Each structure stands twice: as structure tokens, then as C-alpha cells.
Amino acid sequence: MALRGLSTVAVAVAVTASVYPPGSRCRVDKGTPRLCCGARFPSSGRRISVACKAVGEKQQGPVDETILYDGIYGPWTIDDSDVREVILYRSGLVTTATSFVVAAAAAAFLPDNTSLSTTLKQNLDLFYVLGSGGLGLSLFLIHIYVSEIKRALQALWVLGVLGSATTYFTLAQPANKNLIQYVVDNPSAIWFVGPLFAALTGLVFKEGLCYGKLEAGLLTFVIPTVLLGHLTGLMDDGVKLTLLASWMTLFVIFAARKFTQPIKDDIGDKSVFMFNSLPDDERKTLLEKLEQQNS
Structure with missing residues (x-):
């Protein structure tokens, strides 16, 4: 064919x-x-x-x-199905970035005594599911010549989703906490949700390597640094919040700039x-x- x-x-x-x-x-x-x-x-x-x-x-x-x-x-040549795939790939990234920024802002930066903060914190698990789903869509549609690398990223995503679900149902829910708050209070939970963010790191590394995007290259280092700093306890809260704010900013720039690229770039x-x-x-x-x- x-x-x-x-x-x-x-x-x-x-x-x-x-x-x-x-x-x-x-x-x-x-x-x-x-x-x-x-x-x-x-x-x-x-x-x-x-x-x-x-x-x-x-x-x-x-x-x-x-x-x-x-x-x-x-x-x-580029046909209509190629265009649809690229738009869905980029839309998945936008969904992931938007969900992450909203959830991170609600959990770490918004004051507790506002109605907006209360509403967002009540729906943190929903934002986590939306962000994970958007990342999964992008990893399903991503174009990488070496299929083994693509399958490895997808496997990390599956492990992260399973780990997140296990943490939520067996640990967070019995403690009457949402998943994000439980991970914040219990750094060892990074072991369970970490593969999901490892898949995200692999995706932004690919984008930075292929297209020379500065924000993607910086995200490759910022994401694991924040997670490892939280897991090991070697990073104080001020540094973590600074890096988290950098992560949010870079992620928004990264997702927005994807729509400035020609369609052919994401096709290969x-x-x-x-x-x-x-x-x-x-x-x-x-x-x-x-x-x-x-x-």
C-alpha cells in the first residue's frame, strides 16, 4: 500500500x-x-x-x-488526514499545558480564601485527568522515526497513568485528599506518578532537539529537577516554587509556539x-x- x-x-x-x-x-x-x-x-x-x-x-x-x-x-505531500493529526497533536499539548498551569496555580500560588481558589482546588483531579489525557493523545500521534523511542514514551505514559490511579484510589482517597495534594504532602508518591512526567520530559526533549526550541530545552531540565527536588527533600520550598513558576511559564510558551510552526514540521x-x-x-x-x- x-x-x-x-x-x-x-x-x-x-x-x-x-x-x-x-x-x-x-x-x-x-x-x-x-x-x-x-x-x-x-x-x-x-x-x-x-x-x-x-x-x-x-x-x-x-x-x-x-x-x-x-x-x-x-x-x-500533505493531505487532510496529516493536517488533522498535527492539529490534534498540538491540541493535546495545549490541553496538557492548560490543565497543568491551572492545577499548579491553584495548588501553589492562589490564596486559600477566594472562591476561585476553592473551586479550582475542588477540581484538581479533573485537571490532572484532562492533562494526562492530552499528553496521551499527543504521544499517540507524535511522529518519531525510531518507533522504539515512541513506544518507550507511550509505555512511560501508561505506567504513569496506572501509578496515578493506584495512588489516588489506595492512598489519596482514603486520606480524603486529591491526588495532587497527596503528592505534595507525600514526596515518595513521585515514584508512582513520575513516569507520566518522564514521558512529558521525553516529548519536550524531542521538540527541543528537533526544532531548536529554547523553552523545550529548558523544560527538559526544569521538569526532572522539580520532581527530584521534591522527592529527595533537598530543595527548599522557595526554590521549588520558583522552578514551578518557570515550568508553568515555559510550558505556556511551548504550547503556544507549536501553532506558529508549519504543519510539515510535525509530520517529518x-x-x-x-x-x-x-x-x-x-x-x-x-x-x-x-x-x-x-x-
Whole structure:
């Protein structure tokens, strides 16, 4: 199936060349290739925008534009399902960031004698569930070339969810506390909820590594520092609150800036994923064809 998809794209390129012969006007943009998960692998770096018409021909109506991106195993395009996946991936991150910021503000920064603080504290577990669900959605849709890394992050998320549920039902609820307050009062509970935040750390590390995002790189260090400081008791409350406020600020910036990126960044080199989905014999056949074309 994926091989047919690659062949279809190749045929589309050939048809485009025949429909728009020399003398037609096309826009050709250069992109910056990256060797990273969720970004393009190095190739010629061409991004061909097919928005052509014969020289001297008058344009009638809007131009039908199709963008072809160079991939290691052939050109690829973005379709509607790709756009939906990226929007859901980013929406999951926004849900996680919003839930975390609201819960952290209610638990650590809002005064106790306000109606807003009381209402939020009564729903801390709901915010925790929403944030965990948003993170799970993003980890399900994240594009990483090495599938073992993706599965490891998903496994950490599952362990974190199970640990959080166990802590809530067996420890927090009998003590008449919400989960967040119980973890605050009992640092050893970090062992149970920690894998969830380890998965989040892996996600922001991937984002920082792939796209050079400063806020993501800082989050990679801030998140484990706060959790380990709370677990070990070696960090005083003032430092923890400062780092927690930094975590909240960086997380908001990180989630908001995701929507400033082109859709293609979160897709990566689509031809790699298509190639990885092929059976071994079809991979071999495709590689032989590509070698013949290159020679």
C-alpha cells in the first residue's frame, strides 16, 4: 500500500512535468533540511510548489497549489488526514499545558480564601485527568522515526497513568485528599506518578532537539529537577516554587509556539514512515529501484 503511494507521487511528478513543460512558470522554494525526528531528513532540500501557468497565459480564478517535499524514499505531500493529526497533536499539548498551569496555580500560588481558589482546588483531579489525557493523545500521534523511542514514551505514559490511579484510589482517597495534594504532602508518591512526567520530559526533549526550541530545552531540565527536588527533600520550598513558576511559564510558551510552526514540521519525512511500514521484500524492491534511478 505504501509502495503504491510512493509510486503514485512519482507518477504525479511526471504528470506535472508533462502538463507544465519548459516555459511554464513555477515557484521553487528551498527548505532547510534537518536530520531529526519530526523533521525532514537530508535530501536535495527542494520544496516544489506547483502553482504554474504558461508564460503569457492569463490566470483565471485562484491557483491550485500542490507542494511536493523531497524525502529519502521519494517525494511526498500533505493531505487532510496529516493536517488533522498535527492539529490534534498540538491540541493535546495545549490541553496538557492548560490543565497543568491551572492545577499548579491553584495548588501553589492562589490564596486559600477566594472562591476561585476553592473551586479550582475542588477540581484538581479533573485537571490532572484532562492533562494526562492530552499528553496521551499527543504521544499517540507524535511522529518519531525510531518507533522504539515512541513506544518507550507511550509505555512511560501508561505506567504513569496506572501509578496515578493506584495512588489516588489506595492512598489519596482514603486520606480524603486529591491526588495532587497527596503528592505534595507525600514526596515518595513521585515514584508512582513520575513516569507520566518522564514521558512529558521525553516529548519536550524531542521538540527541543528537533526544532531548536529554547523553552523545550529548558523544560527538559526544569521538569526532572522539580520532581527530584521534591522527592529527595533537598530543595527548599522557595526554590521549588520558583522552578514551578518557570515550568508553568515555559510550558505556556511551548504550547503556544507549536501553532506558529508549519504543519510539515510535525509530520517529518513522510516517505520514511511509508518505507518503514513496507514488508521486507517490498523495502528491498524499492531500494533497488531508487539505486537504479540514482545511478
